[in-house]
Amino acid sequence: MAKVQSFGDKSKGKKKDPYTSVKVIKSVKTEKGSFKFNEKFVKLDDMSKVTDIK
Secondary structure, rough: OOOOOOOOHHHHOOOOOOOEEEEEEEEOOOOOOOOOEEEEEEOOOHHHHHHHHH
């Protein structure tokens, strides 16, 4: 069978997310003196709030 749906048709159906996903990497010093990195994704509505992430 022929392909019915094109790439343009697929992209029309998706909704635009009003938030921007940002990957936050936080370093934590362990008791032994080495560093451990914790990472998580955070959704922000405005990029100017990047400095306010804890």
